[in-house]
Amino acid sequence: MKTIRLFIWNAKIRIQRNMAYRADFFVGIIVSLAEASLGPLFQLLLFTNTKGYPGWSIDQVLLLQGLVLLFLGIRGLLFGAIGSRVANMVWSGGFDRLLSLPYKPLRSIMASGFDLNRIGVLLVGLALTFYAGVRLHLQVGPVQVLFVLFGFSCGIVLYLAFMIFYCTMMVMVTKIGRIEEVIDTLFNFISYPAEIFTNSLRIVLMTVLPFMLVAYFPAQKLLSRAAITVIPGMLVCLGLYVLSHLFWNHKLKNYTSAGG
């Protein structure tokens, strides 16, 4: 509860900061809308000029893209600022201050992830999912909503696990380059259906790196099609999350300040 209060407090401050340069913020939203539309635009142009890929029509692909953007929007809005915030704290020596706060450091970091700039992605995701849903005459009930929430939750747990590993490394070695970009690039796998990958890679993407759980699985459920086995992937997400916490706690005990 304390963490949620801290999150809301941080979010309020972030919104106030954004409003200091209001014109820039609103143009930024338009830019983020355009950026988010790139993926669906690519798929649309691909399907306009070719037959696309097996088992998927353009409306079904747009549904998948909508779910992807919806997930990325929620993830970005809640936790999008974590990477840059930790990097700034470590580089400026402000991380030590975090240790003296009456909150657990990791909770403070998680509660500071709000990034209003990602709202554009969320809006495009909502619009696209709604549009594709109407075009496909989808029957969406509470069960389907639960499947979508399940997929997104797995994705967020997986993302947080990666980010905790990333933050731990950052605190240990101070400068670790563009590793956050690697994490974002890995999440590119969620934008495509499992059918385009080879059998072995498909199994990897459902179990070892369960990116197929995030958008592909809910899309299949919404389309009332045979879905994938989710238990191994879900266990991997939870396992990685627990491991990342253990890694963080272990390394924080050895922390000697000044990037030590």
Add this chain to the structure above:
Amino acid sequence: MHTIRAFLEIIKIEFKEDLQYTFALMTSVIIQPIILLINIALFTSVYAYNNTTQILGYDLGQMIWYMTSAHFIWVLIFNFTDFRISDRVLTGDLNMDLLRPLSLFKYELGISIGFRLTAFFTEFIPGLIIYSLIYFPSFMSWLSILKFCLLVQFSFLIMYMLNFLTGLSAFKLQNNASITGIKVILMSIFGGSAIPLEFFPLPVRQVLAFLPFEYVFYWPIQFFLNTRTSQGVFVFLRVAGLQSMWVVLLYGLCRFFWKKSSRDFSAVG
């Protein structure tokens, strides 16, 4: 002579400084294979399902390498000039730049060249070798790489000057992050960095020919991929000529707007 020596010194210092961040620069050598892997899966599936060897003039290998080529261009032309100018306008640090015996345009150009020289050795060369091992670009030739390397230098200048102009917008807007964002979107969509321009309808492409963006990405990519549209000396000379024209035009705009905006600058930011 003194100016040239100072300019070369800036390039050298920036190059040395960036070499300290080799690991950060080389991260793209980790990132790009993931994207390449996705593109291989995606386009192999598309070509097989469409039962064809050519889509819009690209064979499978060229289509897979299209995005990688676009990435190479970003690697070779990317710079922070827009952000650096905006930041210094906001903080008031620009007054130090005005005291230098070198103009801001030349100083930032030197920084950008030094920055990209590092990327050439840490991202482009290792990337070209590693990605070729993952999916061999059989369509490529030494001549096509040479033509690409020549044209990408004009791309660099166009990008630098677009960034310089974006940076100057900070004199009016203070925070120009959104303008920078718009520029990147325009580059990605209309320059052919995100999607090959052949995917767009013909009227759109005809309009795009009057903008600088496709001369930054699309045309150098055509030479890199050794596509049919890039064959012949005339095409090469035409593209190089149009790129030079944009360089001259943008340089004129940079001079004009620098004179106009720097006149009103006050060091309190």
